Amino acid sequence: MSLSGSVLDHAAAQARVAREAYAAAVRRISGESAARLPGPQFAVAGMRAACDTMSALLDRTPDALTAACTAALFVGEAAERVVVAAERLLADDAEGAARLAELRRDLRATPPPVPDDRCRELVGKAALGIDPEATPRWL
Numbered sequence: 085m086s087l088s089g090s091v092l093d094h095a096a097a098q099a100r101v102a103r104e105a106y107a108a109a110v111r112r113i114s115g116e117s118a119a120r121l122p123g124p125q126f127a128v129a130g131m132r133a134a135c136d137t138m139s140a141l142l143d144r145t146p147d148a149l150t151a152a153c154t155a156a157l158f159v160g161e162a163a164e165r166v167v168v169a170a171e172r173l174l175a176d177d178a179e180g181a182a183r184l185a186e187l188r189r190d191l192r193a194t195p196p197p198v199p200d201d202r203c204r205e206l207v208g209k210a211a212l213g214i215d216p217e218a219t220p221r222w223l
Contacts, residue, residue, distance in 0.1 A: 090198070094156060095152075099159050102131075102134065108183050134162040149198075157207065
């Protein structure tokens with residue numbers, strides 16, 4: 085498997101965890117009186133936007149390691165935000181909170197195949213027209 089494939093696979097796993105956290109939050113809050121309040125509605129909207137953006141990034145065909153790293157950087161951070169928002173939304177629901185704690189552990193279970201700083205370096209060099217293979221690492 086290529087390095088870009090590994091990076092995208094890891095990002096896809098994080099996105100699956102985030103989508104599951106989003107689905108769990110929506111299932112729990114739907115039909116509750118709190119669902120009619122702006123706070124939960126805004127939280128769900130933010131989670132939905134993040135999940136849709138993650139899907140759009142991951143649906144692209146990676147033509148280079150840079151594209152994979154760009155997707156992985158966004159998805160990793162967005163997945164974390166979705167899980168945190170779902171945890172806040174379900175803080176008073178013991179069963180929902182327990183499931184989200186499991187999802188948080190899943191999200192952090194494995195390190196990415198390429199560290200975030202290396203991804204940022206590759207993306208930054210590509211954006212600046214610098215060949216990452218022909219230039220030394222700065223770390």
